[in-house]
Amino acid sequence: MTTTESPVDNGVNVEALLGVRDALADTPDIAKFQWRSTVSWVNGTHSRSDVETFYGFGDEQQHHTTFSYDIDHPLQFAAQDKGVTPVEVVLVALGGCLTAGVAAVAQQRSIQLRSVRATLSAEMDLHGILGADPDIRNGFSGITVSYQIDADATAEEIRALVAQSQKRSAVYDIITNPTNVTVKVN
């Protein structure tokens, strides 16, 4: 009788992802993606964003359902608190992107994850968005992400996982590097 080592499974299909990378070498155009969302004002600072379609792999694509997000501000801002603030959505996006990356890189490196948990915090000075001090920027002055990871790996390997996840993260790149933003009124 032979015992087989149980394969590492973090629920990420790395073979499919690597297959896409190989396919891209032959047909670079299928790598061109467009992400979309719509937003409608509801009332006050409350709005609702929907995400349904995107473009990629050379064709129009669709999520299996339409995802809706309520965006608002808390009662302390004299608002109705019907949803999270937009800046919190940024933290949600960063945490989600980095954690997906941790899982994918762990799978590729044959590291079994047992639990991954991160706490994100961002510092912001309201003088900026209130226009009260021109020297203070509107956005975050800094973001801290703190991971606790339980996995079959050394502390050094876990640090390398998290570093590699940042290196390949779209949201991390979007936040750390400037991006052209064009806002039109039709």
Add this chain to the structure above:
Amino acid sequence: MPSTTTVIVGAGHCGLAISHCLAARSIDHVVLERAEVANSWRTQRWDSLRLLTPNWMTRLPGYGYRGDDPDGYLSAREVAAMLEDYADTSAAPVLTSTTVTSVRAAGGGYLVRTDQGIWRAPTVVLASGAATVPAVPALARLVPAEITSVTPAGYRNPGDLPPGGVLVVGASASGVQLADELHRSGRAVTLAVGEHVRMPRTYRGRDILWWLDASGVLDQRYDEVDDLVRARNVPSMQLVGSPGRTVDLNALSSAGVRLAGRLAGIQDGVAQFSGSLPNVCMLADLKLGRLLNTVDAWAGAAGERFAPTVVRSTPLGLDLRSGEISTIVWATGYRPDLSWLDVPVLDRKGRVVHDGGVTACPGLYLIGMPFLRRRKSSLIDGAADDAAELTTHLAGYLDALAGRRERSAS
């Protein structure tokens, strides 16, 4: 029209190494050189530049360092003299001042046009170098006109630059060396740092390259690495050819060089730096740790470990119109110039597609590219093994051609 068996384009260390190997097999060939032997070592190196590899590692086919300073590092002038001497003693058939203007497939071989006439040959070796043209990012066009831009290929010494602060973009070998030199000359230096390869000059009492050579790290083959695309794009090591001197980011920042993230954009005259500096430093620290673990596994016992790279608060923006910066040094790498290559072996980004230097066009070879066949392919010391193996392949191709001709004649 003169004809030969092999035309080698470029008389640098790779072209001369191939020439030596072909001569050893009595394969008739010619080395076409646009200027003179070791041209880029004479014309594209700053005054203080020395090789990153110690003298004992300056080995070529049939040549080894014989001077009295095996642990020193050759200056650019000494490299040029060494290659000239190598060409002479090998009696390499170099045609200087002969610029190749096109290479095309014709009649089962190649037509090589030059400003001195046309050559015909069944085989061609492209040895014109990986670092021919400085690769300056497109955003350089957004730099305000009053700022002087230089590349490491054009820079000679600090006295060349106008007075004032310097922004060095890129923290590989050239960038860290120039940041160090300019800072020592009394200038305020900001260094924009993207992904980089941290390296101590010495480890466990020996030059780090002694360990990488002896442990076999530099011999790792291109068909053994997990991710060849990545391996071929690894930046040069943060080293300077100076005994015992480390020029990593900790050394630079503790001396007073200001660190910033990768230069990510220029908006209205303000340079924007990435907020990714802590992570690129973490990646480099972890990578160095893994490399030293590999060395230790080979050598036995554990050597010293280096303090993590210290990243203090770094600027995200720098106003290039404030007068603080007078010069930008674009230490952002080089690219080959193969604009004269008219053979369909280029990918969509204009790079030669090859399998360890063997292209899909029979008889057309490439040498002198990063990780061509081994990790050491980018070093002078890597030319010998690459040249020997490519020569073996080339000779086999010539034999097959000769066999085909015999068969068709009989």
